[in-house]
Amino acid sequence: MMASSYNAKEDGHVTVPGGGTIQNKKPDNTAFKQQRLPAWQPILTAGTVLPAFFVIGLIFIPIGIGLYVTSNNIKEFEIDYTGTDMSSPCFNCSQSFSWNSTRPCTCALPFSLEQPFESNVFMYYGLSNFYQNHRRYVKSRDDSQLNGDTTSLMNPSKECEPYARNEKMPIAPCGAIANSMFNDTLDLYYIDPNGTRIQIPLMKKGIAWWTDKHVKFRNPGGNPNLTSAFQGTTKPINWRKPVYELDTDAENNGFINEDFIVWMRTAALPTFRKLYRIIQKKNNMTPTLPRGNYTLEVTYNYPVRSFEGRKRVILSTISWMGGKNPFLGIAYITVGSVCFFLGVVLLIIHHKYGSRNNTADIPN
């Protein structure tokens, strides 16, 4: 720099052996400052990676086989009841849908199970082509309202627009997610070999996350009378009943209704299934769902035809690793074999070229 150059001359003449004006003290001789910290210095060579590959192969393949077998043992039954097809029992319901119809449209779908479902059976409804993960949709909720906050109850968040208010009245629960809650009713009947219909008991509690039900979702103001707690609000536009009439059980009503909570957890992909009911195993002697004929009775309320969606019901047993999912097992087997194969390839390469390199290194 120009200006400081003038001072520089002073230094130039005062040739003090001590170093002039700059007192730069001797650097510390510490391992860190001299970049000599003790260190482990691994190198990825064929020799070191080989055993790792074999080990991975040996671990992954059994896991994969285990997963695959478990997944295959899971029994799953799926039935589509959208009713797009003329022959489908629900065709009429799907065609004659209107939001305002007072009389529910019902249809019954017969099906038969080839094999008995031994353990607890989980009953899911599945929707296709339904974008629960659309940004406008995902954010269209008010978590503090759902957590029982009374101010939010009366003043729903801006995010809920255009489902925040209906004719000046705040909507509870507000937002697009709540508004579009799945409202088909599904009932399952077992047709006895002698022809009688036995309704299968469906458990509607215990289908949501425990933390959701007990912490995240709460009814407003500790008032046990939900009707008065929701005073001054209105039901979502598409709902037939207000939120406080979702169930008769006080523990499963209002915001803490489990069907509602399950719906409020937005799905990751446009094709999804959500847990609807659980069929509990009665005893060890009889299977939960014996082999035979069944009827699925649907109260058809939920329109999907406009967006070319599909509706399904899935019955499935579970295992230690969850539901039916052959992907994980296959993936594990594949990766394991690839690792093993690579191990062999590397072994050959190491054998052929490793020695050559070593000789080449000697003159170095």
Next chain:
Amino acid sequence: MDFSVLRNLISRYCAGEEYWVDSRTVYIGHKEPPPAAEAYIPQRYPDNRIVSSKYTLWNFIPKNLFEQFRRIANFYFLLIFLVQLIIDTPTSPVTSGLPLFFVITVTAIKQGYEDWLRHKADCSINECPVDMVQQGTVVRTQSSKLRVGDVVMVREDETFPCDLLLLSSSHDDGTCYVTTTSLDGESSHKTYYAVPDTMDFKTEQKVDSLHATIECEQPQPDLYKFVGRINIYKEREDPIARSLGAENLLLRGATLKNTEHIYAVAIYTGMDTKMALNYQSKSQKRSAVEKSMNAFLIVYLCILISKAVINTVLKYAWQWSVDRDEPWYNHRTEIDRERHVVIRAFTDFLAFMVLFNYIIPVSMYVTVEMQKFLGSYFIAWDKDMYDEELGVGAQVNTSDLNEELGQVEYVFTDKTGTLTENNMEFIECCVDGHVYIPHAICNGQILSAASSIDMIDSSPGGYRREHEDLFFRALCLCHTVQVKEEETVDSIKRGIHLGKPTSFYISSSPDEVALVEGMKRLGYTYLRLKDSHMEILNKDDEIERFELLHVLNFDSVRRRMSVIVKSSSGEYLLFCKGADTSIFPRVVSGKVEQVRARVEQNAVEGLRTLCVAYRSLSPVEYEETCHQLDDAKLALQDREQRLAQAYDLIERDFTLLGATAVEDRLQEKAADTIESLQKAGMKVWVLTGDKMETAAATCYASKLFRRSTQILELTKKRTEEQSLHDVLFDLSRTVLRQRTLSGLSVECQDYGLIIDGATLSAVLKPSPESSGSGNYREIFLEISRNCSAVLCCRMAPLQKAQIVKLIKASKEHPITLAIGDGANDVSMILEAHVGIGIMGKEGRQAARNSDYAIPKFKHLKKMLLVHGHLYYVRIAELVQYFFYKNVCFIFPQFLYQFFCGFSQQPLYDTAYLTLYNISFTSLPILLYSLIEKHISIETLKRDPTLYRDVAKNSLLRWPVFLYWTCLGLFNACIFFFGAYFLFDNTTFTSNGQLMTTNTQMMFGNWTFGTLVFTVLVFTVTLKLALDTHHWTWINHFVIWGSLLFYVIFSLLWGGIIWPFLNYQRMYYVFMQMLSSGPAWLGIILLITISLLPDVVKKVLCRTLWPTATERAQSNRPCLTVELSTIFVLTQSDNRLSF
């Protein structure tokens, strides 16, 4: 430090603006000339103020903000922030606004502080006191008030405040002595002359009465050039005109020595001074890595924009039907619906940009800056670069260029003080082949003159005796050394050392001093020049007197100097000393062969040799000589040429006496360092202001030129014989022929080029026919490219910079490094990509202007081969890794858009989006980039060729970049589709055993994102772990620590209903995920798949096509630490088993 203002000023004044005329007229003391003489044209000149600061109090905020946002990255983040503020975007403006604000504020504070320091420095310069003559009295004023035409008085040891024209001095002969140490690095004293007609104006009153004008050229940066004319007006007389030259001009920055005081007039002030013009603006240097980084950034910007465009287009294509755009369950708001579709599309585009903007993170800039700043401490801390003697270690002035040290292709080094100690020492002399060595040398201090001659062959013969006497006398007489009687502190010290109060020698050539001092040690002491008589104290303590008749000064063309003296016995003698090449052809008698052999041997050893010859003149011959000389001296035209002719006639028919050898000792390990640098693939050029012979000798000594090197000369001497054009073509033919030949022969000739300043400027001068000049330049570059070493001598400071610039601009755009110690090296240091200053004898100016300062030349080796290499590898990995990890990060989000109706739904939670780059993945890479050592320091030092592995920015070339990007894309696809298949159409559920209720619970989109994110964080961190070759405890701590931090943060983030957030979407998501067995299995699987290809690639490359570095890595002795033992065992196990 910044010079841009300075540059602007300079360019404004110098860029040939119209009000500038070719010459300026200076009115001494601002007195108008007599009306008759000429018209008085008042001209305006800049005042003597130096401005190097950049901001003022008023313009700091706007100007600084402007400067900061001119950086493309800052501007980009500002834009993103504004977009987030204005439109409804997927992420909150805080996520980008906060980091940006932080970065901007910190930078502004730093720059403000630096500018304040500059202001202070400027002030102290501009306010330094100056004695000005006004109305016959001396007035003390501030330096900045000085104006052109002011008469200034300067005392001994004061520095000239501006460029001055010497009017008179306290010496009777109108001379003064000056050192220009801080200007051109020459520490010797130089003599300047006053014009004889002004010589007598020796007091304030007299000077004030001087009535004269000076016409001179406009300021130009060449320190050694000045052309002017002084017109002195006397009453009733015609004005006397005298020409002025560089010997009359005292330069700003030089110091007056040995002279009580002088009077001088200011010619160039402030920014016009030659010193200011020689300071190039210190422009921001940017490293090659930074350039590649910016190129990569542009690629990523393109990727970003195309991603956003693709998504926007697809979005509108997809939403064509209303049922997709607004299904019954998901209506728009009224306001949104009313917007025009074009506006909506544009907002969507911007929203996508914001969603994907994390691909270019602010944190990369912050990390790179931190890496550079913190990393540079390792240079300062290095005890190997600490010099005990000076008590200083290496200094880092700019941390921006650390990695550039690993990329150097050309090294430009100064000679004096850089390669050499700048400490001349008389080694030996040789008379007729008999060698004399003064042995009484002790730490460069001369012992008593009594210590006598050491004769190797002492057979006194009359003839030899005679030559010996003549030889020593010749050396005592043939020089321009002045004797300074001791007064100053310096010399008193010196006198004490010598044991008696004595004098010491000063000269413009340190060699002459060394010679005269050497003679003193051999018993012949030059006492003084008194009344044109030179007095010598000979061996027998007798004083001999010679009358000095003529001095035929040294010049670089003749490369010799002579004196004509008359001995006390009335004999006329001509003594000549000069380079062997210029003496031998003129010798008619004497033992030429023996002397020549000795000279050559000495030259090879890197000693500076001179030959001494004499000729005795008869009175008649002397008369003739006198006549010739006087004729030439008085010639009005072609004086130079005629003098040269006269010298040529006089200096002939010599009798050779002998030769001398002087050593400018090389710095410790200079040769070793140069050898290492050359092995590392760097071309070393020596640029020096010194004369050719000396410089060449040093080059030989420092092994830059070897004995086998064929020297190509491109010097003034040669171009005078042949035209420049021919010489250039000649040389290029030689070089090119060699190249075609070398294709066949194994042993290829290596060439060394020597070029001098005059020829260089001829080569670079833009000639009238524009095609020609470009041609010369190209040819010159072509020649120099094929030379293993180049020596440029007689370089002006700015010429050094020109050379550097020339190489920088040549078509390969090589990375250059300049190293020097003096002020004359400053412009080259500033010009080169990396400037290194040596904290040497010639002031600290080079060190101050450099990017790095080291105590000794030898430290350059560690600086480049170790630090440069390591820094380069570190930052290259840093840059590539940053891009890689952000591809991994953002690409799944891009893919997710295809599954969420292109609705800009973020895949990850806001906290993850913000913290990914700031905390989850930032520390491991920062640490890696600070302490990674892929190969040990000892190996790097031992094997300079490893440097070639990283040459030419090899780790940041496009193929490498492409590999990293593809790896990133691959990993991103694995993350996303892996998670997709785990979720898709199946019950991806937690098994519920851990939970109190035995249920199967569904996972939503946030769990999906969290799963992807978890795999992502683990994969990129483990990828870095795989790349780490040097695992210290800190690495373990940081890598595993940051993974642990991620887990803990996620548990905490999902574990509480956060009161200040208006959404609780992450509540218990992470825990739910961890309580599911398949999630664990999935995570492990995906991480394994992601890392697999990179591991395979590494292993294959290492086995099949190992680089030198990789060979060195596997060769290193495995005795590092206990930790490695297991590793080594498994390794050897495998070797055994297979």
